[in-house]
Amino acid sequence: MLGSILMAGALLLGISPDHDQGINKLQDSYDQQIIFESGGELVEEAVRACEKHFGTAVNLPPKLPPVAFTHQYGRCYDMESGLDEHLEIHYLNRHKPDNDYKIELYPLENKQQLKHLSFQESELTDHTTAKFYKGPTNTLQLFVFEMGNWQYLLTAANGASSEIRQQELTEIAESLTQAVNSKDPAYATWGTLAVTEAKRKYNMDVVDYLYMGRTKISSELAEEKFKLWLKEGAREFGVYVTVAFHPTTHQFISIRFEEI
Structure with missing residues (x-):
């Protein structure tokens, strides 16, 4: 997890807002190129890769944080990556560093213990146990729960102007539990x-x-x-x-x- 946070931080170095539309388009294209050269890929490709690698279905929360993102990418980490095997989906806004949100899925047999963090425990509406950690300003917020074969880690920036808080992360988790547990039709x-x-x-x-x-x-x-x-x-x-x-x-x- 720490390694992926450092990689994401490296991708953002030197990126600053620019109000010229032409420059913005070039910068966005360049940013995307850096992301893919660093091992990132399209979200659906990362999901399919991890479903194939782990041999089980991946369900992502239907709901996203109510903020704007400029980039999104995914990556399926295997043993060759040097990190614990997992799926990572990352959303970011190069103009607003606080608009940073990440989903990580770890197989339960390889779930992250995170014993060094002080969590606040709660319960989702389907009685799933959830844990929330809020670090110091300018670090991160972390919402953790388990469902099916996966441990879900929802991470958001904890900046002074961040609009993604515990409530938003809880609603995202709830959207997944409702989608998975619903007996209603897909729509x-x-x-x-x-x-x-x-x-x-x-x-x-x-x-x-x-x-x-x-x-x-x-x-x-x-x-x-x-x-x-x-x-x-x-x-x-x-x-x-x-x-x-x-x-x-x-x-x-x-x-x-x-x-x-």
Whole structure:
């Protein structure tokens, strides 16, 4: 774990915000090249590599922290890496160092003990035990829990302006437990999100719900579409809600509304 933190830090050296769009594009491309040359790869490729290496399915939390990221990459560490074997998914924003979030999955037989850290213990809604550690300012926050064959480590920066806190990490863990334990159809998670966000956007009740199907746009993008009917007093109307997500990692990308 420490080695991967150091690698991520090295990737960010010398990177600073620049407001010129052309330079930004060149810098982003250069950053991505450095990441891949350092062993990083596309998230879905890293997930597939670890599923093949460990011989078991990988489930990632559908929810991401509510902050912007400029880069994301993954890596499946095997014995040749010199680190404990695990999957790592890293999200970062080169303009905002505090927007830094990482997911690490270790097989339970090789889970990290982390006995040197002082954890605050809690329980998720499905009674899964979770542990939270918050280091000094400008270090890290760590949320740890186990599910299926994996130990999950969710790591976020602990900077003065960080918007990723214990609550956000807990909600991310809860999104995974709900997705894994749900007996509802695969689209149910996105349907719940569509209803919740529509109620928040329009401040109205959702009185009817229709699932309209999934569209796979590419290997990195799929969409679930829903038709909702909203009502508040004498006012009522319909709205199409389209939720975009990554079909392999099942992580949320965007949501859009189209009033009927």
